[in-house]
Amino acid sequence: MGLDWYLVRCKCGHSFGHRKGTSPKCTICGSNEVTNVQQFSDSRSLANAVSDANLPKELAKELSSRLESKLATEHNRKQGPISIRERVRSTLHNATDEHGVLRISAIKRELDSAGLDSESWESIIGGAELEGILVRCSNDSWRWV
Numbered sequence: 001m002g003l004d005w006y007l008v009r010c011k012c013g014h015s016f017g018h019r020k021g022t023s024p025k026c027t028i029c030g031s032n033e034v035t036n037v038q039q040f041s042d043s044r045s046l047a048n049a050v051s052d053a054n055l056p057k058e059l060a061k062e063l064s065s066r067l068e069s070k071l072a073t074e075h076n077r078k079q080g081p082i083s084i085r086e087r088v089r090s091t092l093h094n095a096t097d098e099h100g101v102l103r104i105s106a107i108k109r110e111l112d113s114a115g116l117d118s119e120s121w122e123s124i125i126g127g128a129e130l131e132g133i134l135v136r137c138s139n140d141s142w143r144w145v
Helices: 043-054 056-077 084-095 104-113 117-130
Strands: 005-010 015-019 034-040 102-103 134-138 141-144
Touching: 005 043, 015 043, 043 104, 084 102, 084 104, 084 117, 102 104, 104 117, 117 134, 117 141
Parallel strands: none
Antiparallel strands: 005 015, 005 034, 102 141, 134 141
């Protein structure tokens, strides 16, 4: 398939497309004084290029930023723990040192970095002890069961 579609820009600044073999006429001002910008093999690619060319740069940046933010949030949602319970368990695993011990300072630090209430560490640890997930080693340390 050949390059049958053209993206053109009018002297008024408007971009539009036309098919090879036809004479381009601006859909805004009616002028036929245009400059060929790019060629395409299909109308879908041309339509996307026309949309991009006519989108104000400031708006394009804002839309791009919002889309990236939304994609990042969606990616984190798919990758990260789903429930608060799973977030807490993941946070406790991150607070565990190389010897398999959890200490209050590490727990508070990891809860803060995960966006959870670091002041609730006592109830979190208490719940984990009741469920038999953690066992107390000393006044300020626990091990996984």
